[in-house]
Amino acid sequence: MHAIIDYISSYLTSDKTPGAAGNMFWVLVYIMLVFAGLSVAVIAMNWLERKILAHMQVRLGPMRVGPHGLLQPIADAIKLLLKEDIMPAEADGFVFWMAPLIVVLAAFTVFVVVPFGPTHAITDMNIGILFMLGVSSLSVLGIVMAGWASNSHYPLMGALRSSAQMVSYEIAMGLAVVSVILVTSLHGSGLYGVGGAGAGDGTLSMIGIVRAQQEQGVWFIFKFFPLGLIAFFIFAVSMVAETNRAPFDLAEAESELTAGFHTEYSGFRWSLFFLAEYSAMIAVSSIAVTLWLGGWLRPFPNLLNGDTWDQAFSFIPGITFLFFAAICFYNAVRMPKHPLFRVQTIGLFGFGVVLGLIGLALFVPAVSIRVQDIFWFAAKVSGFMYVYIWFRGTFPRYRFDQLMQLGWKVLLPMGLGVLILTAIFGLWPSIQQLIQRLI
Amino acid sequence: MTPVATPFFFYLFAAIMLIGGILVITRKNPVHSALALIVALLAQASIYLMLYAPFVAGVQIILYAGGIMVLFLFVIMLVSIERSMKERQFNSQWVAGTVAAVALGGLFIAVYAKAEKIFPHHAIRITPDELLNTQGVASMLYGQYMFAFEIASLLLLVAIIGAVVMAKKRI
Amino acid sequence: MTDPNATLAHHVDIADLAAHDKTYLDANELVINMGPQHPATHGVLRVILRLDGEKVLGLECVIGYLHRGVEKIGEHRTYTMFNPYVDRMDYVAAVSNGLGYCETVEKLLNVEAPPRAQHVRVILTELNRIASHQLWLGTHALDIGAITPLFYTFRDREEILKIYEKYCGARLTTHAFRIGGLQYETYTGFEKEVKNFLNFFRPKIDEYEELLTTNRIWVERTKNVGAISAEDCIALGVTGPVLRASGVKWDLRKAQPYANYKNFDFDIPIGENGDTYDRYLVRMAEMRQSVRIIEQAVDALPEGPIMAKVPKVMKPPAGEVYHSIEAPKGELGYFIVSDGSTQPYRVRVRPPSFVNLQALDLMCRGELVADVIAVIGTLDIVLGEVDR
Numbered sequence: 001m002h003a004i005i006d007y008i009s010s011y012l013t014s015d016k017t018p019g020a021a022g023n024m025f026w027v028l029v030y031i032m033l034v035f036a037g038l039s040v041a042v043i044a045m046n047w048l049e050r051k052i053l054a055h056m057q058v059r060l061g062p063m064r065v066g067p068h069g070l071l072q073p074i075a076d077a078i079k080l081l082l083k084e085d086i087m088p089a090e091a092d093g094f095v096f097w098m099a100p101l102i103v104v105l106a107a108f109t110v111f112v113v114v115p116f117g118p119t120h121a122i123t124d125m126n127i128g129i130l131f132m133l134g135v136s137s138l139s140v141l142g143i144v145m146a147g148w149a150s151n152s153h154y155p156l157m158g159a160l161r162s163s164a165q166m167v168s169y170e171i172a173m174g175l176a177v178v179s180v181i182l183v184t185s186l187h188g189s190g191l192y193g194v195g196g197a198g199a200g201d202g203t204l205s206m207i208g209i210v211r212a213q214q215e216q217g218v219w220f221i222f223k224f225f226p227l228g229l230i231a232f233f234i235f236a237v238s239m240v241a242e243t244n245r246a247p248f249d250l251a252e253a254e255s256e257l258t259a260g261f262h263t264e265y266s267g268f269r270w271s272l273f274f275l276a277e278y279s280a281m282i283a284v285s286s287i288a289v290t291l292w293l294g295g296w297l298r299p300f301p302n303l304l305n306g307d308t309w310d311q312a313f314s315f316i317p318g319i320t321f322l323f324f325a326a327i328c329f330y331n332a333v334r335m336p337k338h339p340l341f342r343v344q345t346i347g348l349f350g351f352g353v354v355l356g357l358i359g360l361a362l363f364v365p366a367v368s369i370r371v372q373d374i375f376w377f378a379a380k381v382s383g384f385m386y387v388y389i390w391f392r393g394t395f396p397r398y399r400f401d402q403l404m405q406l407g408w409k410v411l412l413p414m415g416l417g418v419l420i421l422t423a424i425f426g427l428w429p430s431i432q433q434l435i436q437r438l439i
Numbered sequence: 440m441t442p443v444a445t446p447f448f449f450y451l452f453a454a455i456m457l458i459g460g461i462l463v464i465t466r467k468n469p470v471h472s473a474l475a476l477i478v479a480l481l482a483q484a485s486i487y488l489m490l491y492a493p494f495v496a497g498v499q500i501i502l503y504a505g506g507i508m509v510l511f512l513f514v515i516m517l518v519s520i521e522r523s524m525k526e527r528q529f530n531s532q533w534v535a536g537t538v539a540a541v542a543l544g545g546l547f548i549a550v551y552a553k554a555e556k557i558f559p560h561h562a563i564r565i566t567p568d569e570l571l572n573t574q575g576v577a578s579m580l581y582g583q584y585m586f587a588f589e590i591a592s593l594l595l596l597v598a599i600i601g602a603v604v605m606a607k608k609r610i
Numbered sequence: 611m612t613d614p615n616a617t618l619a620h621h622v623d624i625a626d627l628a629a630h631d632k633t634y635l636d637a638n639e640l641v642i643n644m645g646p647q648h649p650a651t652h653g654v655l656r657v658i659l660r661l662d663g664e665k666v667l668g669l670e671c672v673i674g675y676l677h678r679g680v681e682k683i684g685e686h687r688t689y690t691m692f693n694p695y696v697d698r699m700d701y702v703a704a705v706s707n708g709l710g711y712c713e714t715v716e717k718l719l720n721v722e723a724p725p726r727a728q729h730v731r732v733i734l735t736e737l738n739r740i741a742s743h744q745l746w747l748g749t750h751a752l753d754i755g756a757i758t759p760l761f762y763t764f765r766d767r768e769e770i771l772k773i774y775e776k777y778c779g780a781r782l783t784t785h786a787f788r789i790g791g792l793q794y795e796t797y798t799g800f801e802k803e804v805k806n807f808l809n810f811f812r813p814k815i816d817e818y819e820e821l822l823t824t825n826r827i828w829v830e831r832t833k834n835v836g837a838i839s840a841e842d843c844i845a846l847g848v849t850g851p852v853l854r855a856s857g858v859k860w861d862l863r864k865a866q867p868y869a870n871y872k873n874f875d876f877d878i879p880i881g882e883n884g885d886t887y888d889r890y891l892v893r894m895a896e897m898r899q900s901v902r903i904i905e906q907a908v909d910a911l912p913e914g915p916i917m918a919k920v921p922k923v924m925k926p927p928a929g930e931v932y933h934s935i936e937a938p939k940g941e942l943g944y945f946i947v948s949d950g951s952t953q954p955y956r957v958r959v960r961p962p963s964f965v966n967l968q969a970l971d972l973m974c975r976g977e978l979v980a981d982v983i984a985v986i987g988t989l990d991i992v993l994g995e996v997d998r
Binding site (some may be wrong): 249392393394397399400401402 | 981
Binding site (some may be wrong): 092094095098125126127130131133134135137138140141144145147148156159160163164166167170201204 | 468470471474477493494496497498500501504505506508509510512513516572573574
């Protein structure tokens, strides 16, 4: 018994991720936490997308189920679970059945290496970013299988489109990522800092990349300004294309292909595609945050440094939650005073109390020190999520050839250029020496 | 990381790989064959991982499972399945097949028996530290085998140009 | 494999294979059936597409899914009774349909509506033009993937429908006019409400344009897409904004003035290239021009009767008449043959959507599937009018 408790508690003093420390118990705990957190995030995202999009389009969005439609995603989930699961008679049964599983598997597996904090990751692989790109590229297999197995024209065309799209944008995406990996091998600090002690030792590990940003004292989006920014831009465009979201949602363009590759899917299988799409969005946003926006690091680590500022920034998570709680209370008070709305008012009030309690708990230093990394990471990712919704509300859809043109003729050369320039910048001292020697 | 139950996982992945390989050639439906090939490739990636070569495993997944196989499927999906279902699966060159199989088996046995002689111990540089695997691959490719690497990339470039010339009627 | 025939068939098929192999690679022509239940065919249009990959080789429209025999019904109703039926053709622009029919019968009867009625008619039809263009803009943008304009236009279209509702009680199929004048006298505050709407609507057009006109993706999706030349337009009988976007300055409001359009000052916006983007710009400009017309009409709204003297039982003299007006979608014509009885001998409608739809094949050839959607949207067809 003691041995077990020792085994469990031995990790608590470790400064590694559970996977790296080899503690299977905590690995399982983290896996469950990530899975649960992700599911909650997808549900929240579902509600937020509908609400935000609705408010952008001068309407209210879900208002009926729960206060301000808060329970709508749950109602939808139940509806989808209870719905009849239809498989077309001419479909290829096994492949049809496998496709959503592969998509979901790929979307969830990538979270094994996402670093929510210096120790808050399931494991730290030394090929972290490669693993993420590789596994997320497997989801295209699921899409192709779904489109083909449905044995119907529109899904097939959707699958063809999305596979071509994902394969081509992966290249631009990869080039953008490589330029960051190059930068991690530099150990000089500052915007244009190169060389330094231990230079030439780059890393592919997600945690390593964030640590490199910490060490160099600059988020890689600002490194070699504007090169980092361009690389980030390329990645940001390709990640929208990778996840088949507006304005690159040709694979599921409802006005052309009804619903693209998942036209023939219904009920629970369909909801798996939905789940996968949103977790893939969170996954690619996590990559962007980790590679360019300093991962779990708080904003302005150089400008506003010192213990006072650290202290001040550690309050922000708590304040944010208290702010959300205040919104809930405000809206609970504003609810119509009618017996019909009593349950909703109490519900909203209760939700506010929960958020408020979380906020208060975040003021406890012991909690906040452990959790604020996760908060900053989540805050940055949710920024990306908002931009996703914003895109959807604003942009028309690209046409397929235009999409390919953008990928191959704009982003790819840009990525190559950024890569070469980054390499030149990074090797500048050596190049300077070389030039001097030649002259 | 400490290796976990290596022999067990080796035999597991090897079995998956073999089953995948057999399915590739026995399935009549080409899409099923392609999917079985993907399974085999993924199992192979797992075996690379067990050989402390995570970089190679990652590249295997990205390139083969994620890239090349998608293009394979892309083409196969456009082929009429009804037609390919009716075609005969194997051609009947039993003699040549048997000779080739026996020769390959003999080669394997020879290599297994004389492994020490063919690959002297000092020539194999296994870096058990997987952290250095990526760097190791890089310094090998860009150091020792620079020439071969560049030749290979040139070959690929020629292949790309050839594909463009063949596919496009007017450039 | 005991059935000998099965084996035989098997062999024949393999022999076939070799023969087909030569054309195997080229035989990737795909026939896709789009509609009649498809979210982007604006109702029940069915389009059979022949595709080479995503490129359109040709297409064929199958219509008639919404056929209700409106023209035939006309032969069994009196002139007055048939009036509400025409609203159901282009249900998006019901007022224009009513205006066309009423004016045609008036021409047959040789009566003219009094000036006040004429003015109110102009106001309501131009409001209808705006409403129709709003609906077109929303759905067209939705087809191209921009979902937000739809909600903006529907929000603003609501204001027009409110005016209609207050005027005649109906929002969509209004039956606003009677042969010889108006159905109702305008309600109190009509002028003020219309003016309020104009002031409210003017900045809204800018709002729509802000979302789309300079949007890079929108321009890429619409420029040089579905272009049609002026000659082709004229040869096919295409009218309305589609014709004007190709550079032909032809608007029946100016060319053959009806109602009292000749008293109002307005421009005819035309395009240059006849592509989807130009059609978009032309319609946006037309909304602004409609605002101008309505403003002048409200300002100069005369007092007086709203009905001319028409007999209770209409028995137009035997003969035939053709009269056409500029509906939001193009030339809407009515051809009525009278045999001197209370019912028309024959009613024939020239619906703009039906004629414009002919151009779809020409406009889509060589374009991609996604463009077909854009072109169907830009033609602004209403299937109720196409099928009648």
